[in-house]
Structure formats: structure tokens, C-alpha cells
Amino acid sequence: MPIDSRLPNFRSLSPAQRIDHLTTLLKLSDQDQQLLRNAGALPLEIADGMIENVVGKFELPYAIATNFLVNGRDVLVPLVVEEPSVVAAASYMAKLARAAGGFRTSSSAPLMRAQVQIVGVTDPYGARQRLLRSKDEIIALANSKDTLLLQLGGGCRDIEIHTFEQSAVGPMLVMHLIVDVRDAMGANTVNTMAETVAPLVEKVSGGKVRLRILSNLADLRLARAEARFTPETFDTAELKGKDVIDGIIEAYTFAAIDPYRAATHNKGIMNGIDPLVVATGNDWRAIEAGAHAYASRNGHYGSLTTWEKDKQGHLVGTIEMPMSLGLVGGATKTHPMAQVSLRILDVKSAQELAEIAVAVGLAQNLGALRALATEGIQRGHMALHARNIAMQAGAVGEEVDWVVKQMVQARDVRTERAGALLNERRNK
């Protein structure tokens, strides 16, 4: 159902009013509303079924990033995160991106790699040829275990043999199963296939199979997003948009050449992506591992985004990175809030979800670069973090807003200052 994700007053509402607004906009069911009102509603019995030794639940804020326009479709993006200013920055940059059509995205097929490690091979190149000659038999065996996936149009498509002639333990071959996992993240799916083919692989190669596990460097499962911005987008009373664009490109260049900066730059990108991964019940460690390995693929650790100027002087931002997200499998179906998130996003495939995730990453990166290249990160970030600081100092109810206002006005956001302000107010 088409919606308008541009919700200018959403930030000023209370959480209860925001849920009412979403209910009207998205026609949320009574059950979804109820789940949102009990924020994070995860019955202990379900939690106990998800992991081991459960003794409770740990809740995090669940928010909605507004303004996203992705391939011409308005999307509201659920984000689960503890850090202030992330949701605001993503929403802000999505708002700016709308002027030039929002985010345009694409993705490759959902292909995952499973690795089968083969040791004890005396003739690695001969073994490689034998395995490649047996490709059809290996693929057929891999596919014999998951008929549902085949019916859905997925399954093992190909094999690759990676040869390590020298290693500390002698020659090593690594066979990759290339598997189309459709709408699953696919870890369990491909691990089962890798274990299934291991005896055949041993017979054909003459070696011993050890590890049979997916690779989180999902470099065949890439999602991409692009956005453009006119210089006027960044005009302010003090700054010319053209200079802001130059500052953003210089900031990006810093990340492209210096791994110390690239780590922080990419952390900013993951500020947007991880909260969506968590909100949809997906495996954020897998996404993090894939992101940073991909950022190192050219022999040095670099930026996951690029920022450049087109002929008209418009800022052009792009992102491309592995994105192994599922709509089924893992906790996506078990966690009730993950299901609410998927309904809010209204995505039809794991690829669509992956493309929205990288669009949020690109927006988040721009939010940080724009702030860093102009006024610095502290004004916007600390103004929002000030609420945390006030609460840490013991402020409750109306005291919170009052303490925040004093600290932001004085540009002095510290717990000690919040405590002093609180004492001053209480002793009046």
C-alpha cells in the first residue's frame, strides 16, 4: 500500500501518539499495535526457545526513521538502537535526498558461499580438476536435502575450488558451494549442504574434509544504493552548499586513504544498518563481519561508500556491500517484533530488504560526514544525547527537558553539570 513517509511532526509526538499515527497510516492490525505498545514484547517462553540459559530479556528503544524514498516508494524504517542522533540523522538525510528522487538501489541474486576445507591432499591441482569434473554430482547431492528451496527457485548453483598450494599444514583446497538461498539469510541452509557433500568431496579429492561452514564474506550477495544532492540542498545561513559538498568529498577521501578514519566512517554507516538488521531479527554479527571483510577486499581497509561530484556539481553518493538478510529463518519468524518490522517495511523479498538497509547506511554516512565537515558532530549529537546525561544524573519527568535545555543552551553537556543543575532546581 503506497504511503507518505514524510512525517514532519512525528518527532514532536509522544510514543503513544506515534503508534496511533502509524496505525492510521499503515492500517496496523490490533495485534501489531499491541506489540508496539508493549515495546519489545517478547514472551519469556519464546526468548527461552531462541537461545540457551535464558533468565530474562534486554530491551532497546524501537524507533521509526522517516522520509525514506527508495526506488520511488516511500518507506518507514524501523530501527532498534541505543545511540542518540542515529534515527534523527538518517531521517534528516533521507529528507534531503527526496529533492532529487531519493535512493535508487539494486542488488545481486541472494548467492551465499559455503566453504568445505580439504586437507591432506598430495596432488592439489589434480584434486581440483577431479572436483570440477564432479561438479554436477556435487551440486545434485547438495540440492537433495532441501526440496523446498528448489521449489522456491533457489538451490546450489555452482562450485569454485580455491587452491592454497602452501600452508602451515601442507597444501589445502577449499571448495565453495555457491547457493541461491532466496529469502533466507541462508547460514543453516548452506551449512547443511556443505556437510551433506563432504563424504563425496573426500572420495573425489582423496583428502580429508575438516570445516564445512558458510563464509560471511558474502561478496556474491551485494546490495547497492545511490543518491544525488544539489549544492542548494546544503545551503545554510552561514555556509554555501557548494563548500559543504567539497567538505563531504574531502571527508570521504580521508576515509578512502586512511584505515584509522575508515573504521570510524564505516562505523557511521553501520549505525544505520545494524539497527535495521536487529529490528528485523537478523544476524547483525554476520552483517558486520561481511561489511568489514568487504571493506578490506582491495588489500587495504577502506570506505564502504563513495562520494563524488557529477558534471553539474551535484553530490553523488554510492554504497555497495554484502547484505545477507532474510525474511525467513533465524529469529525473523520467531521474534514477534521482527514480524511487525517487516510489515512496517512492507518488503516482498530479502533483496528488497537488503537494498533498503544499504540506503539507510548511505543516509547515515552522509549525516555524519555533513556534520563533521561543517559544525562538528557534538552540537546535533550532544543535544540529543543530553537526555541520556540528564537521566543519568537522576532527572525525572519535567526535570529532564529543563536540564537538557540548560545544558544545550550553555553548550555544556556533562553529567557533572546535569547534577549541579538538578541540585539548583530542586533546592530553589
Ligand SMILES: CC(C)(COP(=O)([O-])OP(=O)([O-])OC[C@H]1O[C@@H](n2cnc3c(N)ncnc32)[C@H](O)[C@@H]1OP(=O)([O-])[O-])[C@@H](O)C(=O)NCCC(=O)NCCSC(=O)C[C@@](C)(O)CC(=O)[O-]
Ligand atoms: C542530529 C541532527 C539531525 C540535528 O540536525 P538539526 O539541523 O538540528 O535538525 P533539524 O531540527 O533542522 O531537523 C531536520 C530533520 O532532521 C530530523 N530530526 C532532527 N531532530 C530530530 C529528532 N529529535 N527526532 C527525530 N527527527 C529529527 C527530522 O527529519 C528533521 O526534519 P523534519 O522531519 O522535522 O522536517 C544533525 O545534527 C545530524 O545529522 N548530526 C549527525 C548525527 C550523527 O551522525 N549521529 C550518529 C552518532 S555519531 C557516530 O557514532 C558516528 C560518527 C560520527 O563517528 C561517524 C563518522 O565519524 O563518520
Ligand SMILES: NC(=O)C1=CN([C@@H]2O[C@H](COP(=O)(O)OP(=O)(O)OC[C@H]3O[C@@H](n4cnc5c(N)ncnc54)[C@H](OP(=O)(O)O)[C@@H]3O)[C@@H](O)[C@H]2O)C=CC1
Ligand atoms: N557464520 C554465520 O553467520 C552463522 C549464522 N548462523 C545462523 O543461521 C541463521 C540463519 O540461517 P537460515 O538458513 O537463513 O535459517 P533457517 O535454517 O532457520 O531457515 C532457512 C530455511 O527456511 C526455509 N524457507 C522457507 N521459505 C523460504 C524462502 N522464501 N526462501 C528461502 N528459504 C525458505 C528453507 O527450507 P527448509 O525449512 O525446508 O529447510 C530454508 O532452508 C541465523 O540465526 C544465523 O544467526 C548459523 C551458523 C553460522
